[in-house]
Amino acid sequence: MSARVLRWARKRQGLDPHTTTLTSRRIYILPTAIGLIFALTAFAMLLGSMNYNNNLSFVLTFMLVALGFVAMHQCQRNLVGLDVSFAGVEPVHATRPLEFRIAVHNRSKNRRYNVQVYDGRIVSDIRDIPAGESRVFRLEYPTRQRGRMAVPRFGIRSNFPFEMFRAWSWVHMDLEALVWPAQASDVPPPPAALTATGHRQHDARGEEDFAGLRGYSDGDSPRHVAWKAYARSGELLSKQFAGADTSSQWFDFDTLDSTDTERRLSILTRWVVDAELLQRDYGLRLPGHEFPPAHGDAQRQACLRALALFDEKRGS
Structure with missing residues (x-):
């Protein structure tokens, strides 16, 4: 009724x-x-x-x-x-x-x-x-x-x-x-980071080599905001660095040992959250989808959304 x-x-x-x-x-x-x-x-x-x-x-x-x-x-x-x-x-x-x-x-x-x-x-x-x-x-x-x-x-x-x-x-x-997905509590160590030297500009590390200012974007660390420039002009700008060592990690669904799909997604979720907390670049590989290495709120949201909708992504 x-x-x-x-x-x-x-x-x-x-x-x-x-x-x-x-x-x-x-x-x-x-x-x-x-x-x-x-x-x-x-x-x-x-x-x-x-x-x-x-x-x-x-x-x-x-x-x-x-x-x-x-x-x-x-x-x-x-x-x-x-x-x-x-x-x-x-x-x-x-x-x-x-x-x-x-x-x-x-x-x-x-x-x-x-x-x-x-x-x-x-x-x-x-x-x-x-x-x-x-x-x-x-x-x-x-x-x-x-x-x-x-x-x-x-x-x-x-x-x-x-x-x-x-x-x-x-x-x-x-x-x-x-x-x-829920974050796995007991996870294996994430894959080793890959390091590249001086091949691109990066705004999170390499602070010893200042390259200039650029417009602020969501996900930039407050430590890299040019506060003095903001006080003068009222415009938010971020510091940019070049020629520094950068490292990134790839989180790959297919390389995990577990046969349980939900367990794999929980491990990847934990790795994404931990890497974001440490401000490290990370990339995510899922069947039929790939996210290049980056960090910030946009990267975190995109990766977690793909993990949450994993079955839908595969179906498409």
């Missing part, structure tokens, strides 16, 4: 953009256990009032019923008009939690109370959203294996006021994140 309801909601609403405004027609509401007890109590009071024909009892009963209707209306209006948007997700290694960030913006002049983002048993914290402000909710998903992880939908809900009703809306954004 739950699966059918979710398929019906997806067909009714369609695919949502990465910024979606909640309208009244897409917000659902049902009484909670507290609301059902409240309704039964009010019905019992109504029967007692009719039995004894007590006017004060009628007044109290109708006041409680009116309070219930006001609470139902307010609960539904607490979500109407909220802007829900995807605020990003960072790749992680397998076995670490993957955190999807969902931003909710309140454009109205009224504060919104007890708002929560959820996906089944995965829930965010419950927060209030002041008028004109935004709050970022986090959904943490456990990861067990590398590859793509999809979140086809999530919900946003509230039980304000009195927790007698629960209003919610489903959002279908088809979010996706990347899970890198």
Whole structure:
């Protein structure tokens, strides 16, 4: 039944953009256990009032019923008009939690109370959203294996006021994140580095032979930023060196002894992470794909992405 309801909601609403405004027609509401007890109590009071024909009892009963209707209306209006948007997700290694960030913006002049983002048993914290402000909710998903992880939908809900009703809306954004292979804990030593002398310019080693300045690029070490030049001109530049010894390593999938594909990918992942921490050039060879030696965030991201999508790369 739950699966059918979710398929019906997806067909009714369609695919949502990465910024979606909640309208009244897409917000659902049902009484909670507290609301059902409240309704039964009010019905019992109504029967007692009719039995004894007590006017004060009628007044109290109708006041409680009116309070219930006001609470139902307010609960539904607490979500109407909220802007829900995807605020990003960072790749992680397998076995670490993957955190999807969902931003909710309140454009109205009224504060919104007890708002929560959820996906089944995965829930965010419950927060209030002041008028004109935004709050970022986090959904943490456990990861067990590398590859793509999809979140086809999530919900946003509230039980304000009195927790007698629960209003919610489903959002279908088809979010996706990347899970890198887990880092192997016991790895063989990486292959020996290959050294070349004075054959190219390099910005990470050979500091004894300054060759000039070049534009700053992502991944450059802060130690090589020309801070004095930045203070004078306000432009970020990196120091460049030439004629120095440079070394690089090749990490090759086919040369590993293990017959387990996932074990090989975990070893390569560990080597990539360690080489990046040491600021060493490294290249990666996978069946059908090769990354020339380099270092920096772009190199790390490209290599880890290829390792995470290893089966897809081979299939292509």
